[in-house]
Amino acid sequence: SSELTQDPAVSVALGQTVRITCQGDSLRMYYATWYQQKPGQAPILVIYGKNNRPSGIPDRFSASDSGNTASLVITGAQAEDEADYYCNSRDKSGEQRVFGGGTKVTVL
Amino acid sequence: QVQLQESGPGLVKPSEILSLTCNVSGGSVSSERNYWSWIRQPPGKALEWIGYISNTGSTSYNPSHKSRVTMSLDTSKNQFSLKLSTVTVADTAMYFCARDRFGDYLDGFDIWGQGTMVTVSS
Numbered sequence: 001s002s003e004l005t006q007d008p009a010v011s012v013a014l015g016q017t018v019r020i021t022c023q024g025d026s027l028r029m030y031y032a033t034w035y036q037q038k039p040g041q042a043p044i045l046v047i048y049g050k051n052n053r054p055s056g057i058p059d060r061f062s063a064s065d066s067g068n069t070a071s072l073v074i075t076g077a078q079a080e081d082e083a084d085y086y087c088n089s090r091d092k093s094g095e096q097r098v099f100g101g102g103t104k105v106t107v108l
Numbered sequence: 109q110v111q112l113q114e115s116g117p118g119l120v121k122p123s124e125i126l127s128l129t130c131n132v133s134g135g136s137v138s139s140e141r142n143y144w145s146w147i148r149q150p151p152g153k154a155l156e157w158i159g160y161i162s163n164t165g166s167t168s169y170n171p172s173h174k175s176r177v178t179m180s181l182d183t184s185k186n187q188f189s190l191k192l193s194t195v196t197v198a199d200t201a202m203y204f205c206a207r208d209r210f211g212d213y214l215d216g217f218d219i220w221g222q223g224t225m226v227t228v229s230s
Contacts, residue, residue: 031215043155048218049213088217096168098157
């Protein structure tokens with residue numbers, strides 16, 4: 001079973017804001033990284049650290065964290081943001097990695 | 109720009125060993141502070157971290173598979189490999205290799221291979 005919990009699915013109207021959450025005890029000690037995966041493609045990193053975007057990731061993607069919950073926020077969602085999003089972090093030991101179960105984002 | 113490419117058999121029989129290789133181009137598997145992870149995704153399911161190997165050869169494996177997993181590094185070929193023994197149909201998945209920035213400011217997977225599908229079937 002996953003030590004990081006995500007809602008299975010969320011939907012957002014085009015141009016609106018959506019928050020995707022990831023819960024787990026290890027998030028009190030470690031940041032989450034966030035990945036976007038479109039059908040038939042490898043995941044890509046969209047957020048790392050406190051709130052950092054790799055080159056090429058639009059600034060409508062941001063992150064925040066509070067206690068045992070990390071959040072990925074898409075402000076002004078676009079049709080191309082429709083995808084599965086996964087959080088990842090370390091486990092409570094800090095020695096291994098664990099993924100959340102993924103959240104399917106639908107842009108209406 | 110570092111690129112990763114997985115290779116290996118697409119079909120493995122139950123109880124046999126699944127062997128995959130990830131070729132690294134544009135960089136070195138021996139580069140300091142680089143870790144190299146394997147991640148898999150059964151059809152329609154979530155990503156699952158299998159384990160990593162560091163540039164020095166130290167490893168860490170997902171406890172769920174620890175008894176069956178072996179990872180190795182081949183610096184002469186600039187590759188790293190995964191072996192998963194005694195496979196079952198539950199090991200059918202897309203297998204990805206990824207560069208893992210474990211322990212540095214990024215602390216995640218910044219570069220991924222395109223993935224290779226492995227089916228376990230007799």
